[in-house]
Amino acid sequence: MPSGSRLQFELLHEDGAARRGVVHTPHGSIQTPVFMPVGTRASVKGLTTDQLQRLGPNGLGPEIILNNTYHLMLRPGVDLVEKLGGVHKFMGWDRAVLTDSGGFQLFSLASIRKIREEGVEFRSHIDGSPYFLSPESSVQIQTRMGVDIAMAFDECPAYGLSHAEVEKSMLLTHRWAKRSLEARTTSALFGIVQGGVHTDLRKRSVEEIASLHVNGGGFDGVAIGGVSVGEPKQEMFEVVDFTAPLLPRDRPRYLMGVGTPEDLVNGVAAGIDMFDCVMPTRNARNGTLFTSSGKVLIKNAGFASDEGPLDPRCGCVTCTTVSRAYLRHLYVNDEIAASVYNTIHNVSFYLDLMRSIRDAVASNSFGLFRQEFLSRVASGEAA
Amino acid sequence: MPSGSRLQFELLHEDGAARRGVVHTPHGSIQTPVFMPVGTRASVKGLTTDQLQRLGPNGLGPEIILNNTYHLMLRPGVDLVEKLGGVHKFMGWDRAVLTDSGGFQLFSLASIRKIREEGVEFRSHIDGSPYFLSPESSVQIQTRMGVDIAMAFDECPAYGLSHAEVEKSMLLTHRWAKRSLEARTTSALFGIVQGGVHTDLRKRSVEEIASLHVNGGGFDGVAIGGVSVGEPKQEMFEVVDFTAPLLPRDRPRYLMGVGTPEDLVNGVAAGIDMFDCVMPTRNARNGTLFTSSGKVLIKNAGFASDEGPLDPRCGCVTCTTVSRAYLRHLYVNDEIAASVYNTIHNVSFYLDLMRSIRDAVASNSFGLFRQEFLSRVASGEAA
Numbered sequence: 061m062p063s064g065s066r067l068q069f070e071l072l073h074e075d076g077a078a079r080r081g082v083v084h085t086p087h088g089s090i091q092t093p094v095f096m097p098v099g100t101r102a103s104v105k106g107l108t109t110d111q112l113q114r115l116g117p118n119g120l121g122p123e124i125i126l127n128n129t130y131h132l133m134l135r136p137g138v139d140l141v142e143k144l145g146g147v148h149k150f151m152g153w154d155r156a157v158l159t160d161s162g163g164f165q166l167f168s169l170a171s172i173r174k175i176r177e178e179g180v181e182f183r184s185h186i187d188g189s190p191y192f193l194s195p196e197s198s199v200q201i202q203t204r205m206g207v208d209i210a211m212a213f214d215e216c217p218a219y220g221l222s223h224a225e226v227e228k229s230m231l232l233t234h235r236w237a238k239r240s241l242e243a244r245t246t247s248a249l250f251g252i253v254q255g256g257v258h259t260d261l262r263k264r265s266v267e268e269i270a271s272l273h274v275n276g277g278g279f280d281g282v283a284i285g286g287v288s289v290g291e292p293k294q295e296m297f298e299v300v301d302f303t304a305p306l307l308p309r310d311r312p313r314y315l316m317g318v319g320t321p322e323d324l325v326n327g328v329a330a331g332i333d334m335f336d337c338v339m340p341t342r343n344a345r346n347g348t349l350f351t352s353s354g355k356v357l358i359k360n361a362g363f364a365s366d367e368g369p370l371d372p373r374c375g376c377v378t379c380t381t382v383s384r385a386y387l388r389h390l391y392v393n394d395e396i397a398a399s400v401y402n403t404i405h406n407v408s409f410y411l412d413l414m415r416s417i418r419d420a421v422a423s424n425s426f427g428l429f430r431q432e433f434l435s436r437v438a439s440g441e442a443a
Numbered sequence: 444m445p446s447g448s449r450l451q452f453e454l455l456h457e458d459g460a461a462r463r464g465v466v467h468t469p470h471g472s473i474q475t476p477v478f479m480p481v482g483t484r485a486s487v488k489g490l491t492t493d494q495l496q497r498l499g500p501n502g503l504g505p506e507i508i509l510n511n512t513y514h515l516m517l518r519p520g521v522d523l524v525e526k527l528g529g530v531h532k533f534m535g536w537d538r539a540v541l542t543d544s545g546g547f548q549l550f551s552l553a554s555i556r557k558i559r560e561e562g563v564e565f566r567s568h569i570d571g572s573p574y575f576l577s578p579e580s581s582v583q584i585q586t587r588m589g590v591d592i593a594m595a596f597d598e599c600p601a602y603g604l605s606h607a608e609v610e611k612s613m614l615l616t617h618r619w620a621k622r623s624l625e626a627r628t629t630s631a632l633f634g635i636v637q638g639g640v641h642t643d644l645r646k647r648s649v650e651e652i653a654s655l656h657v658n659g660g661g662f663d664g665v666a667i668g669g670v671s672v673g674e675p676k677q678e679m680f681e682v683v684d685f686t687a688p689l690l691p692r693d694r695p696r697y698l699m700g701v702g703t704p705e706d707l708v709n710g711v712a713a714g715i716d717m718f719d720c721v722m723p724t725r726n727a728r729n730g731t732l733f734t735s736s737g738k739v740l741i742k743n744a745g746f747a748s749d750e751g752p753l754d755p756r757c758g759c760v761t762c763t764t765v766s767r768a769y770l771r772h773l774y775v776n777d778e779i780a781a782s783v784y785n786t787i788h789n790v791s792f793y794l795d796l797m798r799s800i801r802d803a804v805a806s807n808s809f810g811l812f813r814q815e816f817l818s819r820v821a822s823g824e825a826a
Contacts, residue, residue: 101772101773101776101778102769102772103773103776103778103780104780105778105779105780106779106780106783107780107783108760108761108764108780108783108784108787109764109765110760110764111494135772135775135776136747136768136772140747140748140768143748144748144750144766144768144769145750150766150768150769150772151765151769152764152765152769345779364519364523365523365526365527367527367528377491377493378491381491381492381493381535382492382534382535383527383533385519385523385527385533386485386527386533386534386535389484389485389518389519389533390484390486392518393484393486393518395484395486395488396488396489396728396779396782396783397486397487397488397489397490397491399779400489400490400491400779400783401491404491
C-alpha cells in the first residue's frame, strides 16, 4: 500500500472507544491522541519557533503543528515557500506539519468566489487579487510546501442548509476527494468526511471516503470536516459520536477545528486521534485562559492583587515564573508579553491535557479520567 | 559613607577616558559600561522575563533593566507593587532594577500639570486622574517598589529654551536634588545633572550635584539628564564630551535616554558607564534592526527571498534559527512573533556590543575598536 511509505499509524491500545496510538512521519513520531497547535501563517501566534519547541510537559513541545494553505498561498506564496526549502525550514521547525487544504478559509474568508466542478475561483481577502484552487492544485501546493500530512480539497457547507443542499455539496466533496487522492505524490494525504448534521449523509460519506483507493492506495487518514461551523455543541457531538466509530480502525481519525478542553476529552471518548483548533491561541490573546479548574478571564479586577500562579497544577513558564496579578497587569496595559505569556500557558495546558489523556487510555482509566475532568471543569466554571 | 551600603562601584580599568568597572547591587553585580533595556511597565516589551534572562552573549541576559516610575505609579500603582513584593517579584526578575524618577515622562506625557517649588501636580495621560509628585514622594515610591537604584526627581527642560530659562529650571533641579538625597533610605540614589546645551550651566550643575552630601553621604552615582530631547546629535555630544569628564571618577556615570549603537560607543569614549534607551525595543517593533553592518529595515522587498540570517555575526535565537525572509514575512503579516524575534535580536545586539566594548577597554584597544566599529556601521548604512 503506497500510503505506508508516507505515514505509518500504529494503534497501540484501546480503552473502550478511546484509542492510544502513534503516527510515524518523516519529521518524527506523533503520540496520539494529539492536539495540533495552529500556526496559521507558519507562526503559532505569539511564539517564536524556539519557544514553541519547549512548551508543554517536560519542555518537549508539540510533535506536530498545523499551517494554513490558504494564508500561505496568498503570502508569502507557495513559490517562495518552496524556494526557501519548505515550511519546516521557513519557520525553523523540524517536527511534523499538517496543512489544511485551503477549503475552509476559502469558504469563510475569501471575498468573491465561483464554485465549479473544476474548482473554486476566489479573490484574496488581503488585496482582492484572483486565485484558483482545485483538488489537484491544493494537493500540489501542500506537497510543494513539503508538509508531512496534506488534506484533501473539500467543500465545507455552512450550518443550516437543507438536506438536499448538504447532499449536493457532499457529492462534490467526494468527487474532489478522488481527484485529491489521484494528485497525491510525496506528502501523506487525509480524506475528509462531510454530510453536515445528517447521519445518513455522514454514513454515506464515511463509506465513500474510507473505501476510495487509487492504484491500490487509500487515504493515509480520515478526518471529520464540516463540524464546529455554528451548530449547537450537542448537535456537533451527535455527529461525532455517530461518525467516529464508523471510521477505519487502522488509520488516524482527525476531528477538524475542535475544540475546548472538554471537547477534546469527549472527542477522544468517541475514538478521535487528532485535533486542531485556534481556541488556545486565540483565547490567549483575548485573555481567556484554560486552567485545571476551568476558564479564567484574566482582566477581572479580582486578579489585580492575586499573587498566586495562573494554574497551580501547571508547570509552564507562565505558571512557574509570574503571578495572576502580573498577567492581569500585562493584559490591561495591552503589553505584547500578555499574548506571549497567555499563549505559552494555553498551549501548554492543551499539550499537558493530551498527555494526561494518553496516560489514562494506556492504563485503562480513561472513563474515570473523563468523569473527573468534566466534573472539575464544570465546578470551576460555575465558581 | 552611607552610599557604600546601598551600592558599590569598582573602577577596574581606564583606557583613555573609557572606563571598565563593576557595580555591586543587592541583586547582583553589573559589569560596566552597561546598557539597560527599558521595561517601561515592568515588562521589556515583547519578551517574557524568562526570555529576557537568556538574551545576549552566552545566553546570560542583561544584569540590570530600567522600569518607569511614572507608568508603574499610574498602573498598577505603587501600593499594589509594594503589596506584591516589589518590582522584582512582580515581574519574576531577580537581577538589578533601576527606575527613573518619573520626571521625564511627567514632562513629556502627563496632560495637565502645575510645577511648584514643592513638586508637580499632573493628571494621568490614561484617565485624567490627578497625581502629585515631589522629590520626597518620587524617592519614596521608587524605594517602596524595592528598586536597586532610584533616580533623583528633576525637571527636564525642553530643547530650545533660553539660557535664563534653563538656568532657572536647573536651580529647581538642584533644590529638588537635595530634597531627594534627604529622602534616600534603602535604595541607592543617583543625582542628575541638568543645564541644557549650555556648558557653563552643565559645569555648575556637576559641581552642585557631585558635592551634595547629606549626613556625610552623597549620591551613589551621577547621571547626565536633559539630553536626547530634540537637540541635534552634534550638540548632544558636545554636552556629553564636555560634561562626562567633570563627573566624579569614583562613582558610576549614567547617560540617560541614549542611544544608537554609535552613541553608546561614543558615550563610552567620553567616560560614560551606564546607558538606557527605548531604541532597541521600539525599533524592533517598527522593523528597524541593528546589525554589525548597520541598520536593516526588514520590510524591504529585497529580503522577501533572503535565506540568510539577519546578522551573521550574531548568536541570538533570531539569527541562529530563522532567515531574513521569515522575519520579513512575520513583519508584513503583522504577526506578534515579528516583535518578539526582532526584540530578541535588537536587545541581544546591544548586550553583545557592550560586552565587546568592555573587552576592548580591558585590553587597551578601545580606540581601535571604536574606529573600526564606526567605519563598519557607516559603510553598512550607506550600502
